[in-house]
Amino acid sequence: MAIARNELLDYLNQQLNVGRINDFCPNGLQVEGKENIQQIVTGVTASQALLDQAVSVGADAVLVHHGYFWKNEAAPVTGMKQRRIKTLLQHNINLLAYHLPLDVHAQFGNNAQLARLMGWSTQGTADPNDPACALMLGGCSEISSDGLKAQLEERLQRPLTCYVAKPGKLTRLAWCTGGGQGFIDKAAALGVDGFITGEVSEQTVHSAREQGIAFFAAGHHATERYGVKALGQHLQQQFDLQVQFIDIDNPA
Incomplete structure (x- = not known):
């Protein structure tokens, strides 16, 4: 038809x-x-x-x-x-x-679909008043940084581009697919345990280490x-x- x-x-x-x-x-x-x-x-x-x-x-x-x-x-x-x-x-x-409309859509968006693939709960975006906000918040069952790394690699079918571990268990997450590494400081300020995106910049690793959150760069293409x-x-x-x-x- x-x-x-x-x-x-x-x-x-x-x-x-x-x-x-x-x-x-x-x-x-x-x-x-x-x-x-x-x-x-x-x-x-x-x-x-x-x-x-x-x-x-x-x-x-x-x-x-x-x-x-x-x-x-x-x-x-x-x-x-x-x-x-x-x-x-x-x-x-x-x-x-x-582009952005397909990142942020509540059902078909890249962020929503990544959460569905990974089995994460979703709690909306970091700014519900901004229809273009691409930073999503949610959670997962208690898991170590290494455990989440292994899950991402298995479900996305590729090794991570970059990974920064955090001691203890992760439960509160923020994520932005694709080239969302610039959101790491905002994610850290929201008190999450881990931040997942597609790409990494040089300063991203320092931000993760110094603010005490786990960071996962899982690939721009792979997350989208x-x-x-x-x-x-x-x-x-x-x-x-x-x-x-x-x-x-x-x-x-």
């Missing part, structure tokens, strides 16, 4: 509260393709490899978390950007991208596979579409 592109966009924009979130890139339709959509490929990033896979399976649309046209990026459509957009235009494929996958599964059920999640390996 196919759905009109504009109908799908209206549904996604409403579900993901796009109008309430100020982002670093446009959310929604980034490259226009076919008017009607039946087959969708979902993935984390609109890389050339993902686009090539979409072409090979005859997709009408690609739905991703990381799209194009970021704030402060060079405007000319040349080189890698030209090749990617040319692929979409030549094959009349729509590109739909949702689950939001767009869950959203695609929802669209498949809601509109009887053909949706395929394709995971392009990325160690970052």
Whole structure:
């Protein structure tokens, strides 16, 4: 069963509260393709490899978390950007991208889906009044730092990028998928035992050590596979579409 592109966009924009979130890139339709959509490929990033896979399976649309046209990026459509957009235009494929709206959504968001994967309880975000707040709070059954590290590596299927242990058991957690390492000081100020994100900066390790919290950098890509996958599964059920999640390996 196919759905009109504009109908799908209206549904996604409403579900993901796009109008309430100020982002670093446009959310929604980034490259226009076919008017009607039946087959969708979902993935984390609109890389050339993902686009090539979409072409090979005859997709009408690609739905991703990381799209194009970021704030402060060079405007000319040349080189890698030209090749990617040319692929979409030549094959009349729509590109739909949702960044912060797909991080923070209470059901389909990357933060919510990571908690679901890990079995953590959720207590909302650090700022309930900010619809774009990406720092989530919650908890887990008492577990050691080493135990949580092992769980993350097993369920995300990759070794951690960086890890700082804390003595004793962890119960109170904060997390922000992707490049959320800058939230560590805010997380520590909220009194959590551990902070989980995707990436790490040099100063992050010192902050964790000096403020006495466990820190886990579990991979930008690895922590953000689950939001767009869950959203695609929802669209498949809601509109009887053909949706395929394709995971392009990325160690970052």
